[in-house]
Amino acid sequence: MASNTSLWSRRTLIWGLVLRNVKVKYQRSLLGFLWTLVYPLLMVGVLVLVFTTVIRIQIDHFWAFLISGFFVWNYVSASLYAATYTLAEHAQITRSIALPNEALVVSAALSKLIEFLIELALVLIVLAVALHHHLPASFAALPLLLAIQFGLTLGLQLPIATLAVFYKDVQHALPLLLSALFYLSPVFYPASMIPESARDYYFMNPIAELLTLYHQVLYEARLPDIALLGSVTLKTAAILGLGLMVFNRFKHLFAEIL
Amino acid sequence: MNRDSEAAVLCSGVSKRFFLYEHAPNSLRELFIRTVRRKPIAARPYFALTDFDLRVMPGEAVAIIGQNGSGKSTVLRLIAGVYAPTSGTVTVRGRSATVIELGAGFHPELTGAENIALYGVIMGMSRQELAARYDAILAFADIGNFVETPVKYYSSGMRARLAFAVAVCVDHDVLLLDEVLAVGDEAFRHKCLNHLISYRDRGGTLVIASHDLDQACRLCSRAVWLDKGKLVMSGDVGAVADAYRAARA
Numbered sequence: 027m028a029s030n031t032s033l034w035s036r037r038t039l040i041w042g043l044v045l046r047n048v049k050v051k052y053q054r055s056l057l058g059f060l061w062t063l064v065y066p067l068l069m070v071g072v073l074v075l076v077f078t079t080v081i082r083i084q085i086d087h088f089w090a091f092l093i094s095g096f097f098v099w100n101y102v103s104a105s106l107y108a109a110t111y112t113l114a115e116h117a118q119i120t121r122s123i124a125l126p127n128e129a130l131v132v133s134a135a136l137s138k139l140i141e142f143l144i145e146l147a148l149v150l151i152v153l154a155v156a157l158h159h160h161l162p163a164s165f166a167a168l169p170l171l172l173a174i175q176f177g178l179t180l181g182l183q184l185p186i187a188t189l190a191v192f193y194k195d196v197q198h199a200l201p202l203l204l205s206a207l208f209y210l211s212p213v214f215y216p217a218s219m220i221p222e223s224a225r226d227y228y229f230m231n232p233i234a235e236l237l238t239l240y241h242q243v244l245y246e247a248r249l250p251d252i253a254l255l256g257s258v259t260l261k262t263a264a265i266l267g268l269g270l271m272v273f274n275r276f277k278h279l280f281a282e283i284l
Numbered sequence: 285m286n287r288d289s290e291a292a293v294l295c296s297g298v299s300k301r302f303f304l305y306e307h308a309p310n311s312l313r314e315l316f317i318r319t320v321r322r323k324p325i326a327a328r329p330y331f332a333l334t335d336f337d338l339r340v341m342p343g344e345a346v347a348i349i350g351q352n353g354s355g356k357s358t359v360l361r362l363i364a365g366v367y368a369p370t371s372g373t374v375t376v377r378g379r380s381a382t383v384i385e386l387g388a389g390f391h392p393e394l395t396g397a398e399n400i401a402l403y404g405v406i407m408g409m410s411r412q413e414l415a416a417r418y419d420a421i422l423a424f425a426d427i428g429n430f431v432e433t434p435v436k437y438y439s440s441g442m443r444a445r446l447a448f449a450v451a452v453c454v455d456h457d458v459l460l461l462d463e464v465l466a467v468g469d470e471a472f473r474h475k476c477l478n479h480l481i482s483y484r485d486r487g488g489t490l491v492i493a494s495h496d497l498d499q500a501c502r503l504c505s506r507a508v509w510l511d512k513g514k515l516v517m518s519g520d521v522g523a524v525a526d527a528y529r530a531a532r533a
Binding site: 038041042050116118119121123278282 | 302364365366367382383384385388389391393398401402405406407411
């Protein structure tokens, strides 16, 4: 029994669920993966239009700055929202078979990560060709940023998923929080525009740190700032640890409540 | 008592309490206020199972009978490890396979073949095991050339047959079935019954929850009768079934 419920021993299950998520989403749809791109591309188009013709933001190649962070933000916000319904979606399984519920959250997170990787590949090609005119060495730091991005998002998804089992409010409250966070994170403006005096508070938000690191690596084509990297890594470890604790504390109740 | 250590399934003094939330405390505000004031959320405790004992030896088949809401499914879910007991202990030796909701985990958009793979891994099969069992599962389910068709186009009988086939073809030591023997047509039910009899005769352990007393008598040697979460009678399946019939008449 014990071996049957540890997360690593159920990697076949996790992979099976990831495969299912991807298959279900893209089969019998003509445009398939392109649909995933429609929303971020539309938003990027609108934001570029607004911030280069209406509110003229002083950033060279604003489009390039925007796509360096926008897809990351999109990944984080879509993943966090998905965490509010992932467990409810699998209620039937949870009620009939003993399985590590983390696997359900992790597989949902991995499915989103696969989509993100494809988007990122496209962003990298566009930036290398149209902005840098070569392949910047800084792109080598991406695996590190990806690991932090995945860990941070998962660390937030676990308690959100737990809370969503008990309280429907989460599904209503989270979109509000996310839309506030969109303006409070450096998605369409650089963190350097935040007044010096407020920057410490601003960077308490790990998502702001993560986005800034992406701007450094993708847009500025320089190696990530070590202090920022250290800070976001610590926060990610703390959030992931806490998230797992919360999830493990309550998961034995999921089958009864779902 | 030394037989306890050899038991395939052992429940001792098991109780399961649920909380029925009457006015749903479904808001964070209420949670917050109650947490701050250290007042628990008002909920009516409800015992779905009280002080339940059950010992099933390897190779034994036991039926749990009782009316709706008597706690049959709760017992199976406790044995399966889906629920944690409120008090008492539940021990299972070996690997258990559960069929509480037939086809839990099936995705309607996926084909039969894809769902076999998905349901298989959910039931805990490895990839190699799945590959080895695949043909047996298909043969058992007998869904013909619908294998490559999305499950949403299946008839309910076909769906149930496929789910049942995957569940019983998993390598397991203990099989838990909840009212699922009423699926499919006469021929398929017969096939299921024969499969379960030969599984039992090979030394497999079986716990079924059933309304169907005749089926219970054919498959099981022993029965426990539950009423409102309490054990009413336990013993030879024929005797328990007769008493149960008499009580309900």
